[in-house]
Amino acid sequence: xxxxxxxxxxxxxxxxxxxxxxxxxxxxxxxxxxxxxxxxxxxxxxxxxxxxxxxxxxxxxxxxxxxxxxxxxxxxxxxxxxxxxxxxxxxxxxxxxxxxxxxxxxxxxxxxxxxxxxxxxxxxxxxxxxxxxxxxxxxxxxxxxxxxxxxxxxxxxxxxxxxxxxxxxxxxxxxxxxxxxxxxxxxxxxxxxxxx
Ligand code: MN
Numbered sequence: 001x002x003x004x005x006x007x008x009x010x011x012x013x014x015x016x017x018x019x020x021x022x023x024x025x026x027x028x029x030x031x032x033x034x035x036x037x038x039x040x041x042x043x044x045x046x047x048x049x050x051x052x053x054x055x056x057x058x059x060x061x062x063x064x065x066x067x068x069x070x071x072x073x074x075x076x077x078x079x080x081x082x083x084x085x086x087x088x089x090x091x092x093x094x095x096x097x098x099x100x101x102x103x104x105x106x107x108x109x110x111x112x113x114x115x116x117x118x119x120x121x122x123x124x125x126x127x128x129x130x131x132x133x134x135x136x137x138x139x140x141x142x143x144x145x146x147x148x149x150x151x152x153x154x155x156x157x158x159x160x161x162x163x164x165x166x167x168x169x170x171x172x173x174x175x176x177x178x179x180x181x182x183x184x185x186x187x188x189x190x191x192x193x194x195x196x
Pocket of ligand 1: 028080158160163
């Protein structure tokens with residue numbers, strides 16, 4: 001059984017104002033993530049998945065055509081925990097290791113924005129590290145997650161409407177800009193780079 005209490009926000013609800021409102025943070029964490037957790041608990045009860053940890057559920061259900069709902073809810077839990085961990089107000093610390101690969105900080109931001117602005121419908125924009133250690137900016141649709149494809153997540157932006165609509169309405173590109181400029185906890189990103 002999974003529990004929302006095991007996924008506390010790593011910041012205070014007011015920390016991201018004005019770039020992300022308290023209402024958005026509260027709904028996103030308590031209601032959206034809470035619902036994915038409640039759904040997963042119901043779906044895995046009395047199945048082989050009930051004995052697995054979250055990552056094991058994601059990897060096993062990704063290969064199980066009968067477990068799409070389990071995959072979607074488990075992956076959303078992973079994606080949201082990672083997303084909330086990426087949020088904070090520590091700026092201007094983009095690791096050289098990463099930005100150099102894109103040709104510099106400005107180039108990294110432009111590439112990230114281009115991938116984000118190409119997302120149609122609900123999805124996620126990621127910086128991932130490939131097995132050869134190269135960084136790449138990719139998007140995934142719906143609940144899909146890099147760990148199901150052997151890629152290590154480095155940074156993620158939630159582009160489902162619930163992530164931004166209360167604060168930005170139809171101005172999704174503004175949300176992407178604010179994320180890059182003001183909402184990333186680069187310390188988490190850097191610390192996480194060394195963890196395999
Ligand atoms: Mn979300």
